[in-house]
Amino acid sequence: MEFDFACWRCGEGNAVWGEPVTSWWTQRYRLPDEWDRWRCGEINATPDD
Numbered sequence: 001m002e003f004d005f006a007c008w009r010c011g012e013g014n015a016v017w018g019e020p021v022t023s024w025w026t027q028r029y030r031l032p033d034e035w036d037r038w039r040c041g042e043i044n045a046t047p048d049d
């Protein structure tokens with residue numbers, strides 16, 4: 001599932017892929033701790049849910 005986060009520097013959205021994690025009671029997604037904004041190259045930290 002793709003999550004859309006806004007880059008702190010340029011404010012544009014960036015799609016971040018979250019790997020599905022199957023558990024018995026809920027569907028969760030494992031997201032990287034940080035990701036590179038492809039356009040401006042800035043490193044962003046993944047915000048908490």
Ligand SMILES: [Zn+2]
Nearest residue numbers: 007010037040
């Ligand atoms: Zn940016």
